[in-house]
Amino acid sequence: MSVxxxxxxxxxxxPHYGAELRAEFERRTGGTWPINIGQVYSTLGRLQRDGLVEPVGDGTDDYRKEYAITAAGREALAHWWDDPSLTNPDPRDELTIKLALAVDADDVDVRDVVQRHRAAGIERLRDLTAQKRSGTSGLGAELVLERRIFDTEALVRWLDHVEDRLTTKDGQ
Structure with missing residues (x-):
């Protein structure tokens, strides 16, 4: 997702001021993607340059301007809503590379590496589940949290699979 x-x-x-946009973005995403105010204003500048937003009202400087979406901005947003944005896990993530290299390294206990990461994943699941039980500030934030839970569950399942593969490899 892009800012x-x-x-x-x-x-x-x-229409919103930049500071309002920042606060609302973080509220709706449960604070999982904090953005700084400079990023908000630089993005607004690019959106304005591209004709997707325009300043409204009498703000005299960038920090006192309200911005509104233009017709072109609504069209770009509609395209974004319609575009299926399925993401693929990055095969270059650190854990994947670590395990791919560890399986052929003589001086690494791969099972130990898997178990440490699996334990960390389970701990993360506990933390995320506790966050969910404590409540969130709206459905959007809940959905973000649930996505993080599902991603972590998938990671733990993949690590179980890796461990099974290591057992199969050793049994050959």
């Missing part, structure tokens, strides 16, 4: 489209989505309802 660009996130800001357009927020502006689709009503």
């Amino acid at each position: 660009r489209h996130g800001l357009l989505a927020l502006l689709a309802a009503t």
Whole structure:
């Protein structure tokens, strides 16, 4: 997801100042993707340059301007809503590379590496589940948290699979 489209989505309802956009973005995503105010204003500048937003009102400087979405911005946002954005896990993530290299390294206990990462994944699941039980600030934030839970569950399942593969390899 891009900050660009996130800001357009927020502006689709009503014009906002940059600080309002930042606060609302973080509230709706449960704070999982904090953005700094400089990133908000630089993104707004690019959106304005591209004709997707425009300043409204009498703000005299960038920090006192309200921004509104334009017709072109609504069109870009509609395209973003319609575009299926299925993501593939990055095969170059650190854990994948670590295990790919560890299986052929003579001086590494791969099972130990797997178990440490699996334990960390289970601990992360406990933390995320506790966060979910404590409540969130809206459905959007809940969905973000649940996605993190599902991703972590998938990681633990993959590590179980790796361990099974190691057992099969050793049994050959």
